Amino acid sequence: MTEATHTAVFPVRDYDLAATLGSGQAFRWEGREDGWHGVVGSRPVRLLAEGGCLKAFSHTPQIEWGWLTEYLQTGLNLGAVLATFPADGPLGRAVAACRGLRLLRQEPWECLASFILSSTKQIVQIRQIVALLCERFGDSLAVDRGSSPVYSFPSAARLAGVSEADLRACKMGFRAPYLRETAAAVASGQVDLQALSGRSLEGARAELVRLPGVGPKIADCVLLFAYGFPAAFPVDVWILKALQELYFPKRRMSAARLRRFSETHFGPNAGYAQQYLFHYMRTQIR
DNA sequence: AACCAGGACACAA
């Protein structure tokens, strides 16, 4: 039998917590002096990297921590993933620059809604919009006395009932009707997010793209960051720039050709390669 | 102060 605890320690090799939580796949983590503060589902949690381990702190005692190890993917053998990468220079440099970068396994609705808000927005702005959304329409969660209040990510049913004007007040602009309509489609069961995990990559993508405000890029983000399809390869402006400048520096390539290249070049874990290139481009190359 | 940001969509050719 197991005892409920406020803290847990997970031994991990090659886990760069800062790169993982700060690389633009999730938008609610805040790095402070005492660690990374965030919310997983309805559980506020603080994370710390300490000598080959991740330490987790919860306000309420937890009987089991599977919800967190699943989210963080601490059980993943990163070396096995990296071993499937093609041995090219740019990807090698990207991996060397941020080894330990991981992909999270996020809750599908939060991930979907967040990325609907992400289009042509800088990551700092996405974070601000998501924070406002949670603050205004999420549920208040219990936290330690004295610490600032924490909110859950609002459910699809909740957001479906929010007026477009109130959504726009969260600074999301033209994305407001997209979020509202997608929330309604999910809340009504018109699209079953839970059923997507049992589908093929192509099948799940086709289902997501039906939602208003969800095109191929956002669909691939959700497929990669929430459902764990390792071959999903989101192509955004940073990835286009990375492919153009790092792989084809001589001749100008169209976006379509770069996309075609990515579909065959990076292998079964292309999504991981994508995240390394994305983070490498944003932090090292500029 | 222009330029651009983890795009999608309607419409053109």
Place this chain on the structure above:
DNA sequence: TTGTGTCATGGT
């Protein structure tokens, strides 16, 4: 199939 204008908002 591939190219262009439009849609808010604010960081750099």
